[in-house]
Every structure is written in C-alpha cells, then in structure tokens.
Amino acid sequence: xxxxxxxxxxxxxxxxxxxxxxxxxxxxxxxxxxxxxxxxxxxxxxxxxxxxxxxxxxxxxxxxxxxxxxxxxxxxxxxxxxxxxxxxxxxxxxxxxxxxxxxxxxxxxxxxxxxxxxxxxxxxxxxxxxxxxxxxxxxxxxxxxxxxxxxxxxxxxxxxxxxxxxxxxxxxxxxxxxxxxxxxxxxxxxxxxxxxxxxxxxxxxxxxxxxxxxxxxxxxxxxxxx
Amino acid sequence: xxxxxxxxxxxxxxxxxxxxxxxxxxxxxxxxxxxxxxxxxxxxxxxxxxxxxxxxxxxxxxxxxxxxxxxxxxxxxxxxxxxxxxxxxxxxxxxxxxxxxxxxxxxxxxxxxxxxxxxxxxxxxxxxxxxxxxxxxxxxxxxxxxxxxxxxxxxxxxxxxxxxxxxxxxxxxxxxxxxxxxxxxxxxxxxxxxxxxxxxxxxxxxxxxxxxxxxxxxxxxxxxxxxxxxxxxxxxxxxxxxxxxxxxxxxxxxxxxxxxxxxxxxxxxxxxxxxxxxxxxxxxxxxxxxxxxxxxxxxxxxxxxxxxxxxxxxxxxxxxxxxxxxxxxxxxxxxxxxxxxxxxxxxxxxxxxxxxxxxxxxxxxxxxxxxxxxxxxxxxxxxxxxxxxxxxxxxxxxxxxxxxxxx
Numbered sequence: 206x207x208x209x210x211x212x213x214x215x216x217x218x219x220x221x222x223x224x225x226x227x228x229x230x231x232x233x234x235x236x237x238x239x240x241x242x243x244x245x246x247x248x249x250x251x252x253x254x255x256x257x258x259x260x261x262x263x264x265x266x267x268x269x270x271x272x273x274x275x276x277x278x279x280x281x282x283x284x285x286x287x288x289x290x291x292x293x294x295x296x297x298x299x300x301x302x303x304x305x306x307x308x309x310x311x312x313x314x315x316x317x318x319x320x321x322x323x324x325x326x327x328x329x330x331x332x333x334x335x336x337x338x339x340x341x342x343x344x345x346x347x348x349x350x351x352x353x354x355x356x357x358x359x360x361x362x363x364x365x366x367x368x369x370x371x372x373x374x375x376x377x378x379x380x381x382x383x384x385x386x387x388x389x390x391x392x393x394x395x396x397x398x399x400x401x402x403x404x405x406x407x408x409x410x411x412x413x414x415x416x417x418x419x420x421x422x423x424x425x426x427x428x429x430x431x
Numbered sequence: 432x433x434x435x436x437x438x439x440x441x442x443x444x445x446x447x448x449x450x451x452x453x454x455x456x457x458x459x460x461x462x463x464x465x466x467x468x469x470x471x472x473x474x475x476x477x478x479x480x481x482x483x484x485x486x487x488x489x490x491x492x493x494x495x496x497x498x499x500x501x502x503x504x505x506x507x508x509x510x511x512x513x514x515x516x517x518x519x520x521x522x523x524x525x526x527x528x529x530x531x532x533x534x535x536x537x538x539x540x541x542x543x544x545x546x547x548x549x550x551x552x553x554x555x556x557x558x559x560x561x562x563x564x565x566x567x568x569x570x571x572x573x574x575x576x577x578x579x580x581x582x583x584x585x586x587x588x589x590x591x592x593x594x595x596x597x598x599x600x601x602x603x604x605x606x607x608x609x610x611x612x613x614x615x616x617x618x619x620x621x622x623x624x625x626x627x628x629x630x631x632x633x634x635x636x637x638x639x640x641x642x643x644x645x646x647x648x649x650x651x652x653x654x655x656x657x658x659x660x661x662x663x664x665x666x667x668x669x670x671x672x673x674x675x676x677x678x679x680x681x682x683x684x685x686x687x688x689x690x691x692x693x694x695x696x697x698x699x700x701x702x703x704x705x706x707x708x709x710x711x712x713x714x715x716x717x718x719x720x721x722x723x724x725x726x727x728x729x730x731x732x733x734x735x736x737x738x739x740x741x742x743x744x745x746x747x748x749x750x751x752x753x754x755x756x757x758x759x760x761x762x763x764x765x766x767x768x769x770x771x772x773x774x775x776x777x778x779x780x781x782x783x784x785x786x787x788x789x790x791x792x793x794x795x796x797x798x799x800x801x802x803x804x805x806x807x808x809x810x811x812x813x814x815x816x817x818x819x820x821x822x823x824x825x826x827x828x829x830x831x832x833x834x835x836x837x838x
Contacts, residue, residue: 261733262832282737289735296835300730304441316434317735365735 207234208368208401209258214267216253216424227253228264229424237368238399240392242406242415250424251405252373258403259292259371260284272368289317293362295372299354301346307333307357308342314364325364332360336390352383359390369401376408388414435740439747446720450752453716457756457811458763460709464702464807465764471698473772473798475691479680481792484559485625487683488527488651490664492517493676497648498683503532503603506646507675516670517650522663527551527558527651530637534600534608536580536630538588545584545628547600549637558653561618561631568592568616571633577615583626585617592617598630603643610640621792706814714818717749721822728826729834738826745822753815757808771797 216228228250235241243251256262257269260276269276271291279287288294301310308329315325333342336356346354355375362370372391376384392414394400404411412418420428443450483489494507507513509528517526530549535542552571556562561579562570571579578596580588590596595611602608612632620626638644654663660679668677681688731741775796778786783793 256832259733261835285732285735285737288733294734296730300726300835302438302727302731304438304445313434314734317737317740361734 208237208272209233209235209403210270211254211258212268212270214254214257214264214269216250216257216262217265226424228257228267230267231421231424231426232267233419233426233429235369235401235403237401238395239417240395240402240415241417241419242404242412243419243421244405244407244412245421245427246407249421251421253424254421255371255373255403255405259294260288289314289365291368293365293367293370295355295358295362295370295375297374297377299346299351299358299378301354301357301361303346306343306345307338307349307360310346310357311360311364314361318365328364329360332363333357335394336360337386350383351378352380352386355379355383355387356390359387359394363394363400367400369403372402372404374406374408375404376406376411381410384408384410435744436747439744439751442744442748443751449716449719453713453752454756454759456709456712456716457753457815458760460705460712461757461760461807461811462764464705464811465760465804466767467705468698468702468803468807469764469768469797469799470771470795471695472800472803473775473796475695476798477775477792477794477796478687478691479684482684482687483653483680486651487680488558489654489657489660489680490652490667491678491680491683492650492652492667492670493648493678495674495676498676498678501648503530503601503641503643503646503648506530506603506643506648507650508645509647509650510645513670517652517667520663520666520670522655522659522666523652524655525554525557525653527554527653528634528647529555529649529651530634530641530643530646531648532600532641534598534630536584536588537597537599538590538594541588543584543587543628545630547598547630547632547637547640549632549634549640551634555631558651564618564620566617566619568614570616571631573633573635575615575633576613576636577632578612579616579618579631580614581626581629582617582619583623584628584630585614587627590614598640600641602641603646606642608641612636706810709811710814710818713749713752713815714821716752717745717818717821720748721745721825725825725829725834726837728829729831732826732829733831733835738829742823742826745826746816746819749815749819750812753812756815757811760811761804761808768797768799771795772799 211233214228214231218225245251257264311329312325418430494505497505534547536545595613598610600608775794778793786793
C-alpha cells in the first residue's frame with residue numbers, strides 16, 4: 206500500500222466567470238522510497254497537486270491519504286501537526302527563516318516537535334554535514350549562496366524525520382553545479398535512508414535523475430513512467 | 432519560550448531603522464505624555480497644597496453650623512481637652528487654631544473691608560510659611576499687640592511700620608469690636624485677593640477684639656498622610672458630633688475641585704488624542720511588518736508551526752518594542768521632571784497676571800509620582816498590544832498557499 210494515495214483529486218477555481226480546473230481527477234499512488242518527479246508545463250497543475258499532498262491546500266473534490274490518514278478531513282490545527290511530523294518541505298525560493306543561522310533553521314523544526322536541545326543540536330550538525338555545509342553551520346541565510354541555502358532547506362526538511370519530502374521546483378533558482386550537488390545529496394538520502402522524494406519540476410536535469418515521472422497536463426495525469 | 436524570544440528579538444533587528452523609528456515614536460509619545468501630565472498634576476497638587484496650607488488645611492473642625500453661616504456666634508469653644516483630642520488623632524501632623532471674621536480697617540481718610548485672621552504665630556508659620564512672606568517689620572509673636580498686613584493693603588491705606596490703624600467690626604453676640612492696632616509687619620502675597628484684603632493678628636488679641644475669649648472659628652488640620660483623609664475625618668468627627676462639624680478640603684474648596692476636575696478632563700482628552708496618534712504610529716509599523724512577512728508566516732505554518740506560536744512571536748516583538756520605547760521615554764523625561772519638580776517654571780508677563788487672578792502663585796510646578804509614570808507606561812503598552820491584534824488576525828486567517836506565493 207502506498208504512503209501517498211490521491212483519489213480523484215479536483216481543484217476548481219471559480220473566481221472567474223469560467224471555472225478553471227487546476228486538477229481534474231488526479232489519482233496517483235506513491236510508494237515508500239520513491240524518487241518521483243511530477244512534471245508538466247506551467248499551469249498544468251503540478252504545484253497544485255503537490256500542495257494538496259502536503260495539506261497546504263484543500264481539494265474541491267477527492268481525497269488525499271497519507272499513511273492511511275485522510276488529510277483532507279483534518280482540522281487546521283491537526284493538519285499543521287500532521288505536516289510537522291510526516292512531511293518535509295523544500296521550496297523553490299529556499300524560504301529559510303532569515304534571522305536564524307543554518308543550524309538554528311534546521312533545529313527549528315525539531316524544536317517545534319519538542320526534541321530535546323542536545324539531541325536536536327547534534328542532529329542539526331549531522332544533517333548539515335551530510336549536505337556538505339559543515340563550514341556554514343553558523344551562517345545566516347543572507348550569508349550563503351542560493352545552492353547552499355537550498356541544501357540547508359533539504360537538511361531542514363529531513364530534520365523532522367518525515368515519511369516523505371515534497372520539493373516544489375527546488376532547482377529553479379540554481380545554477381548547474383548547485384543543481385547537480387543538490388540532486389546528489391537528495392539521491393544519497395533517498396538511497397541511504399529510503400526517504401521518499403516527490404518533486405515538481407520542469408528542469409530536465411531533475412527529470413533525468415528521477416526514477417518515476419508523472420506528467421500532468423491540463424489537470425490530469427497524462428503519463429506515469431517508471 | 433526562550434527560542435521564541437530569540438526569534439522575536441532577532442526579527443526586531445532585521446530592519447533596525449524601522450524598529451528604531453517605532454521605538455522613537457513610543458519614546459516621544461511617553462516623553463510628551465509624562466511632561467504634560469507631570470505639569471498638569473503638579474499644578475493641581477500645588478493648587479490644592481497652597482489652598483490647604485494658606486486657608487483650609489486638609490481638614491477643618493468648626494462649631495456646628497459655622498460653614499453654612501460664618502458668624503462668630505457659631506464659633507466653637509476651644510480648650511485643652513479638645514486640643515488634646517485633636518492632636519492625638521492618628522495622622523494629624525499639626526493644627527492651626529484660627530478666629531476669623533470681618534472688620535473695617537481705617538487709616539487717615541482710607542477705609543476698607545478686610546478679613547481678620549487671629550492665629551497662633553508659630554503654628555501659622557509652620558503650616559503656611561507666613562513668616563517667609565515678611566518684607567518689612569517683625570513677624571507676629573504670641574500675646575503681643577500689633578498686626579501684620581499685606582503689602583497691597585499697606586499701599587492702599589498708605590501705612591508703614593509703626594503706624595496705628597483703626598479696626599471696627601462686630602464681635603461675639605453682636606458686641607461692637609473696635610481697636611487701635613499698630614502695624615508691626617508687612618507681608619507680601621502674590622495672590623491679589625490675599626495681598627489686598629487680609630490682616631493677621633495674634634489669636635488672643637483677636638479673641639479680645641471680637642469679645643470671644645476661648646472661641647475659635649476653625650481648627651485647620653494638616654495631615655501626615657493626605658491619602659488617609661477620610662479615615663482621619665471620621666476619627667475627628669467622633670470627638671464631639673453634637674457640637675462640632677468636621678469638613679475635608681474637598682467639601683470646603685468645591686470650586687477649586689470642580690476647576691481641577693474640569694481641567695483634568697481637557698487634559699485627559701489631549702492625552703487621548705496623543706494616544707491615538709501613537710497608536711496609529713505603532714499600528715502603521717506593525718502593519719508594514721506584517722505585510723512584509725506574510726510569505727515568511729506562510730512558510731512557518733507550512734513547515735509545522737502552530738498559528739498561535741507564530742502570533743506569540745509577533746506579540747513578543749510588539750511588547751519588546753513597547754517596553755523599550757516606554758523605558759527610553761521615561762529615562763528621557765525623568766531629568767526634566769526632576770529638574771522642574773525642584774525648580775518650578777516661573778511664569779512672567781500676562782500669563783503670570785492671569786494665574787495670580789486665580790489666587791495662585793505664577794509658577795508651573797511638576798509632579799513626580801511613580802503612579803502616573805507607571806500608568807502612562809501601562810497605557811502605551813496596552814496600545815501596543817491592541818495594535819498587535821492586526822497581525823493575529825492576519826495569521827489566523829492566513830491561507831498558507833497564497834502566503835507562500837506572496838499573494
């Protein structure tokens with residue numbers, strides 16, 4: 206049984222005269238340990254699908270089950286808790302907390318989880334070392350390059366020991382070298398710890414490394430290739 | 432909690448200029464409010480203090496019915512036993528026995544109606560500092576003939592030290608009161624009424640003049656702690672409720688109290704306007720701060736931060752700004768308040784004359800009470816907290832996806 210199951214997901218925006226179907230009946234199952242890319246042209250619905258899976262947005266119809274829990278019915282407070290303990294996020298613009306250092310950004314998630322101080326400090330350092338940032342531990346985001354910030358955000362996403370990581374166009378703002386480094390790190394995490402990664406992307410370099418590619422077009426799954 | 436403080440504190444210094452501007456707006460508001468309020472309360476205190484010292488005392492004991500009908504016939508009989516009871520009442524610091532009535536004073540072709548105050552020289556000086564007002568001659572002394580008149584009256588009558596003036600009035604039970612008294616001292620009051628229409632003489636001399644030996648029209652009482660006014664009044668009222676009436680300065684100086692209350696309302700209205708200006712200043716900053724950080728709020732909620740915890744960080748930021756502004760404002764205003772408390776502003780020109788017409792000395796004294804300083808600080812903090820409601824609303828209604836997209 207998949208750790209993520211979407212059932213006939215629909216997202217309809219009715220603010221305009223003509224309703225827009227961002228998702229129009231998407232049903233996918235993602236198994237543990239997958240390294241999956243969701244691809245498609247701009248406006249195809251890939252980010253919307255990622256937001257639904259991450260519990261950041263509610264579908265108009267359909268359900269999202271994560272580890273057997275129907276997250277579409279969870280109240281706001283419980284959904285926040287669910288995200289905290291089950292899902293890691295990597296955003297396109299890194300979105301680290303600017304006033305915290307790299308270590309503090311990684312620790313922040315664990316602190317929200319109630320992990321004791323010593324334990325979270327040790328894990329934060331371990332994670333930053335694993336993404337190759339042992340020399341940037343006490344740097345603030347403003348003092349790091351885009352690639353380095355994105356690596357911190359991967360470490361942050363891993364900090365909560367999530368069942369899977371959702372990465373929305375994680376390489377969109379990175380140069381080739383940083384992209385390659387980031388993908389290496391994520392693949393290593395995937396292979397070593399069986400962490401499930403799901404990307405939305407239209408970056409060819411990411412697609413080439415993905416083991417499964419789900420293509421979304423006009424809000425429906427057009428192709429699903431392993 | 433410590434971590435939230437850390438984030439809030441660092442957030443404050445992310446945009447130093449904005450934080451400094453906000454703190455400065457609170458600082459100047461507190462500064463203005465404290466200076467204005469200190470001057471206002473200082474003036475009220477001074478008005479009450481001078482009225483109390485120069486005339487009524489904090490409490491007065493009269494013969495029953497005297498306040499309604501200020502006649503010597505309603506005076507009280509003062510003896511050692513009554514004096515003992517009054518002095519031994521808790522919170523009484525000093526007393527001034529007085530016999531007051533009216534008389535015509537005449538010298539040469541000049542005549543004028545005046546108030547005659549018979550008093551005990553050293554007690555009067557202790558209460559009202561009368562001796563300090565002496566500009567010519569000698570101060571009163573016990574059981575000595577001679578009168579003390581104010582400068583304005585001396586000028587009107589064209590008398591000087593050593594001249595004898597005629598006093599004519601009505602004494603106890605309608606007897607004629609007449610005497611020839613030597614002017615032994617001239618005092619100066621800044622208040623025109625007092626400077627033109629008063630005459631002081633020794634209490635015993637006044638009792639003889641009015642044919643009322645052993646009688647007093649009032650015993651003015653000064654208190655150790657004016658805050659215990661009503662408890663002390665109650666104790667004094669129990670001494671001889673059948674023959675004595677006991678009144679507080681608030682009952683006797685009704686017009687003064689009404690003036691203060693009226694003026695205080697206009698002062699509070701001004702404070703209110705200042706608070707509104709400050710409130711909008713703080714709200715503006717918090718509004719900008721909130722709009723700027725919507726995306727960041729969205730991310731924090733997305734990764735698992737509860738909305739109330741996020742609100743707590745914003746609350747800490749607002750409170751810290753408020754506290755820093757309030758403390759800085761208090762620190763900045765205190766040297767001014769302390770200086771003007773010890774060296775009241777001396778008014779000059781028309782302003783001084785206008786003030787003197789209200790029987791007040793032309794000075795602007797400042798008050799220095801921890802109570803009102805603390806109160807202003809609390810009010811500004813409350814305003815800051817009220818301004819923080821806006822980010823709470825934004826966070827509670829935040830649509831995470833839109834916030835992350837920067838919408």
